[in-house]
Amino acid sequence: MSLPSEQPAVHPSPGPGATDKGLKGGALGLFSSTVIGLASTAPAYSLAATLGVIVGIVGFQSPTVVILAFVPMFLIAYGYKELNQADPDCGTTFTWASRAFGPRTGWLGGWGIVAADIIVMANLAQIAGAYGFQLVGAHGLAEDTFWVTVVGVVWIAVMTLICYLGIEISANLQKVLLTIEIVVLFLLAITALVKVYGGTAPSVSSELQWSWFNPAQIHSLDDLTKSVLAGVFIYWGWDTAVSVNEETIDRDRTPGRAAVISTVILLLVYVLVTTSAQAFAGVGEHGIGLANPDNSGDVLSSLGAEVFGTGGWGETATKLLILMVLTSAAASTQTTILPTARTTLSMAAFKAIPDRFARIHPRFLTPTWSTVGMGLASIVFYVMLTRVSENVLADSIGSVGLMIAFYYGLTGFACVWYYRKVLTRSPRDLWTKGIMPGLGGVLLLYFFLNACVVYSASDYGSTSWTLPFPPHWQLGGVFVTGIGALLLGAVLMLVYQTIRPSFFRKETIPVSAHEPDGR
Numbered sequence: 001m002s003l004p005s006e007q008p009a010v011h012p013s014p015g016p017g018a019t020d021k022g023l024k025g026g027a028l029g030l031f032s033s034t035v036i037g038l039a040s041t042a043p044a045y046s047l048a049a050t051l052g053v054i055v056g057i058v059g060f061q062s063p064t065v066v067i068l069a070f071v072p073m074f075l076i077a078y079g080y081k082e083l084n085q086a087d088p089d090c091g092t093t094f095t096w097a098s099r100a101f102g103p104r105t106g107w108l109g110g111w112g113i114v115a116a117d118i119i120v121m122a123n124l125a126q127i128a129g130a131y132g133f134q135l136v137g138a139h140g141l142a143e144d145t146f147w148v149t150v151v152g153v154v155w156i157a158v159m160t161l162i163c164y165l166g167i168e169i170s171a172n173l174q175k176v177l178l179t180i181e182i183v184v185l186f187l188l189a190i191t192a193l194v195k196v197y198g199g200t201a202p203s204v205s206s207e208l209q210w211s212w213f214n215p216a217q218i219h220s221l222d223d224l225t226k227s228v229l230a231g232v233f234i235y236w237g238w239d240t241a242v243s244v245n246e247e248t249i250d251r252d253r254t255p256g257r258a259a260v261i262s263t264v265i266l267l268l269v270y271v272l273v274t275t276s277a278q279a280f281a282g283v284g285e286h287g288i289g290l291a292n293p294d295n296s297g298d299v300l301s302s303l304g305a306e307v308f309g310t311g312g313w314g315e316t317a318t319k320l321l322i323l324m325v326l327t328s329a330a331a332s333t334q335t336t337i338l339p340t341a342r343t344t345l346s347m348a349a350f351k352a353i354p355d356r357f358a359r360i361h362p363r364f365l366t367p368t369w370s371t372v373g374m375g376l377a378s379i380v381f382y383v384m385l386t387r388v389s390e391n392v393l394a395d396s397i398g399s400v401g402l403m404i405a406f407y408y409g410l411t412g413f414a415c416v417w418y419y420r421k422v423l424t425r426s427p428r429d430l431w432t433k434g435i436m437p438g439l440g441g442v443l444l445l446y447f448f449l450n451a452c453v454v455y456s457a458s459d460y461g462s463t464s465w466t467l468p469f470p471p472h473w474q475l476g477g478v479f480v481t482g483i484g485a486l487l488l489g490a491v492l493m494l495v496y497q498t499i500r501p502s503f504f505r506k507e508t509i510p511v512s513a514h515e516p517d518g519r
Contacts, residue, residue: 024167024365040339050233052290065224066271069235070266073235096415097109107352107504116403117337123393145386229447288303358370391462391463395462455482
């Protein structure tokens with residue numbers, strides 16, 4: 001069975017041709033790739049959903065955490081840059097880890113991308129549904145699970161269609177959505193600072209302090225780890241700029257540069273918004289304080305009326321703030337579909353999953369089954385969780401951090417191993433191909449292991465599960481969902497290996513013509 005108007009998969013051949021899967025080459029430049037990388041992180045949504053959590057853990061040291069969380073992301077971005085330069089394949093972690101460590105490790109890396117993206121799509125759809133109703137003043141419907149779910153499903157379907165119709169359409173829409181997002185974020189930050197230094201901010205406000213950037217004032221290593229892991233989430237997504245490498249001009253250089261540039265821009269935006277919001281609202285647990293648990297799910301919108309006021313322009317600006325979070329979720333929904341579709345496209349082209357996922361539309365030059373499949377899987381997962389419990393949905397989102405740390409860290413280690421024979425060739429090679437991605441991998445491995453300990457506590461998150469077999473441990477729902485998703489990937493891999501073992505032979509993915517040994 002095949003979708004109408006599809007062309008068969010273009011199977012890779014050794015060397016540079018291994019990246020020719022039928023996608024539209026040369027469609028994106030550095031600017032478009034950077035926009036896609038930035039939009040994928042959903043800066044407004046990520047800050048709105050995560051800043052309150054970070055402040056609740058470390059208080060005034062939240063700007064420090066934002067900077068510290070940037071470090072492993074920047075280091076891993078360099079790993080992506082170096083690996084993409086040698087092997088610009090849209091499978092990214094899947095392809096690189098397969099070449100470095102073997103097909104089974106690569107398969108699990110690809111699954112980590114797919115699982116994380118499908119899980120986060122549920123939350124993005126819920127945000128889109130709720131904020132869509134808030135934007136038009138239908139606050140009652142914004143609290144209605146059924147109608148929010150309906151709008152969320154429609155939202156996923158529309159974004160899937162846009163991704164299906166072509167990469168240029170996707171990139172152009174991203175430019176519009178990201179512009180709205182960044183402009184309103186800067187407007188919020190600057191207005192807040194003007195009021196703080198102009199003496200018109202609430203009594204809880206304070207001017208910026210250098211002590212906010214002192215990590216030594218964080219009370220414990222446990223608080224540091226938990227807050228940095230939460231901070232890693234706000235940077236996640238820049239790797240989409242690399243996953244569209246086969247559709248990019250100068251595909252061995254441009255995507256990696258876009259990834260690194262994206263992380264640096266995100267750092268600047270996050271530090272500005274975090275410090276300004278903290279200066280204006282303080283870190284209290286009541287009122288507009290950023291640590292107020294009633295506002296932890298969306299600290300930015302709760303600040304809107306206070307920062308902009310309620311009359312005239314203030315009401316318009318507050319609406320813009322709601323629109324900003326909505327467009328942020330929209331942009332991220334679309335750019336979450338892109339990397340997943342291209343990961344499964346690459347996996348299918350290399351025979352790691354069924355061939356139909358490698359089919360390309362002859363006119364739009366986009367993955368067909370991979371794109372539509374991502375949309376359908378996201379809808380099914382979202383509807384299933386909303387029918388079970390919103391608490392389960394919340395815990396599933398928290399579990400994404402485990403998968404982020406898993407496949408980002410794996411990529412860092414893959415870079416070191418891939419280039420191991422040339423690390424002593426020059427100081428630059430040692431740093432950019434070895435020390436930087438390796439250190440990033442070690443940091444993320446530590447965060448992954450520590451998060452497993454923290455998340456496994458039965459009182460962590462909104463749900464808990466009791467093992468059905470002795471010793472009947474009670475585990476936190478976040479841990480169960482995250483580790484369960486990774487274990488499900490391992491099971492699926494073993495099942496597929498029995499059906500089609502050809503991929504799991506060591507020579508399945510051909511050696512790149514740019515392999516370090518041959519330089």
